Amino acid sequence: xxxxxxxxxxxxxxxxxxxxxxxxxxxxxxxxxxxxxxxxxxxxxxxxxxxxxxxxxxxxxxxxxxxxxxxxxxxxxxxxxxxxxxxxxxxxxxxxxxxxxxxxxxxxxxxxxxxxxxxxxxxxxxxxxxxxxxxxxxxxxxxxxxxxxxxxxxxxxxxxxxxxxxxxxxxxxxxxxxxxxxxxxxxxxxxxxxxxxxxxxxxxxxxxxxxxxxxxxxxxxxxxxxxxxxxxxxxxxxxxxxxxxxxxxxxxxxx
Amino acid sequence: xxxxxxxxxxxxxxxxxxxxxxxxxxxxxxxxxxxxxxxxxxxxxxxxxxxxxxxxxxxxxxxxxxxxxxxxxxxxxxxxxxxxxxxxxxxxxxxxxxxxxxxxxxxxxxxxxxxxxxxxxxxxxxxxxxxxxxxxxxxxxxxxxxxxxxxxxxxxxxxxxxxxxxxxxxxxxxxxxxxxxxxxxxxxxxxxxxxxxxxxxxxxxx
Numbered sequence: 374x375x376x377x378x379x380x381x382x383x384x385x386x387x388x389x390x391x392x393x394x395x396x397x398x399x400x401x402x403x404x405x406x407x408x409x410x411x412x413x414x415x416x417x418x419x420x421x422x423x424x425x426x427x428x429x430x431x432x433x434x435x436x437x438x439x440x441x442x443x444x445x446x447x448x449x450x451x452x453x454x455x456x457x458x459x460x461x462x463x464x465x466x467x468x469x470x471x472x473x474x475x476x477x478x479x480x481x482x483x484x485x486x487x488x489x490x491x492x493x494x495x496x497x498x499x500x501x502x503x504x505x506x507x508x509x510x511x512x513x514x515x516x517x518x519x520x521x522x523x524x525x526x527x528x529x530x531x532x533x534x535x536x537x538x539x540x541x542x543x544x545x546x547x548x549x550x551x552x553x554x555x556x557x558x559x560x561x562x563x564x565x566x567x568x569x570x571x572x573x574x575x576x577x578x579x580x581x582x583x584x585x586x587x588x589x590x591x592x593x594x595x596x597x598x599x600x601x602x603x604x605x606x607x608x609x610x611x612x613x614x615x616x617x618x619x620x621x622x623x624x625x626x627x628x
Numbered sequence: 629x630x631x632x633x634x635x636x637x638x639x640x641x642x643x644x645x646x647x648x649x650x651x652x653x654x655x656x657x658x659x660x661x662x663x664x665x666x667x668x669x670x671x672x673x674x675x676x677x678x679x680x681x682x683x684x685x686x687x688x689x690x691x692x693x694x695x696x697x698x699x700x701x702x703x704x705x706x707x708x709x710x711x712x713x714x715x716x717x718x719x720x721x722x723x724x725x726x727x728x729x730x731x732x733x734x735x736x737x738x739x740x741x742x743x744x745x746x747x748x749x750x751x752x753x754x755x756x757x758x759x760x761x762x763x764x765x766x767x768x769x770x771x772x773x774x775x776x777x778x779x780x781x782x783x784x785x786x787x788x789x790x791x792x793x794x795x796x797x798x799x800x801x802x803x804x805x806x807x808x809x810x811x812x813x814x815x816x817x818x819x820x821x822x823x824x825x826x827x828x829x830x831x832x833x834x
Contacts, residue, residue, distance in 0.1 A: 514731060
């Protein structure tokens with residue numbers, strides 16, 4: 374077993390839900406990096422808005438708010454400097470392949486105690502990035518602090534719930550189910566939410582592999598093109614000649 | 629009305645009311661600006677599909693009239709509306725409410741600026757982006773799909789007890805994940821031996 378320990382395994386941090394209990398509160402998934410970079414977002418989501426926040430290794434986005442919506446939280450300073458351009462572009466392009474809807478929350482940088490409020494010097498580059506995001510159909514929200522970001526995430530979760538897209542399956546599979554989840558998470562362009570839905574809606578990996586496109590779309594709450602992509606992958610005839618030769622040693626790095 | 633309008637390529641059509649304003653002066657020379665007086669609710673048309681509605685600090689402070697204007701636009705027009713709002717120290721308190729209305733309820737784009745100077749800079753960039761080829765967008769498409777073979781190999785290695793060697797054997801023998809799932813246990817045994825076969829079979833079927 375060459376699985377990297379801890380990779381993709383849902384963190385146990387801060388989940389107060391009793392297993393098996395059908396919680397009526399809304400659920401959102403947060404990437405584990407947010408524990409460090411947005412602690413007040415997480416605590417506000419739980420304490421002020423009463424959301425169930427499941428921290429896991431999402432990797433692709435900072436938050437998953439519904440079966441179709443991913444949210445990235447970016448600091449204004451990150452959009453000000455061209456240094457981040459490629460990284461941001463790759464990250465958002467990847468998200469476009471996985472989610473139907475993408476939202477970026479632009480958060481004003483925090484002024485640390487003792488620091489004089491830095492004047493925000495709006496650059497042409499910043500306007501260019503905003504324009505490109507608008508043109509790419511990315512939804513933009515602006516927030517002045519982590520508390521406001523939490524309120525916006527809560528608004529988005531409520532909105533998605535009204536549109537019947539909320540995450541409604543258990544988000545912390547145990548034991549064997551955890552291994553099954555890790556299998557689904559390795560499928561290209563499948564979101565964490567869709568992988569959870571597969572765990573919940575299908576009795577086994579074989580049941581998933583034998584399902585039609587409409588059954589996959591319904592069970593994993595995927596759009597038709599996404600379900601087609603999943604179906605194609607499961608039935609893809611692998612040509613091992615295409616793998617890079619010679620075979621490298623089993624990778625221990627995160628991909 | 630907020631009906632459709634033909635915008636010549638590379639031009640911006642501005643509402644007559646902006647003629648002679650600071651904003652118009654800053655735009656001139658940077659974009660080809662033409663004024664028309666029948667634009668109704670719209671302040672600037674950036675293309676045949678996209679237009680800009682400006683909300684000033686004064687509009688925000690004055691009350692709800694601007695909200696009625698936005699709702700009227702949204703109901704009447706199929707154009708994509710970009711709302712540029714003047715977010716200053718005075719109007720800051722209204723921003724969250726406006727954002728909720730414009731972005732979450734009306735599904736339009738909302739971008740804050742500090743003053744008309746910043747609004748002109750932003751409009752110039754929006755126009756540039758409009759005239760760009762979609763394929764050159766840094767945030768759209770263009771990403772090449774990762775090789776399915778590598779992803780398939782990774783997936784099979786997520787089966788407990790299966791490392792790279794066994795994963796390669798399994799894929800070589802069965803070709804696809806679908807066929808691997810539907811393999812009989814004796815077929816799996818031929819590939820990876822008895823113990824491994826049982827473990828794989830159980831994992832895929834429960």
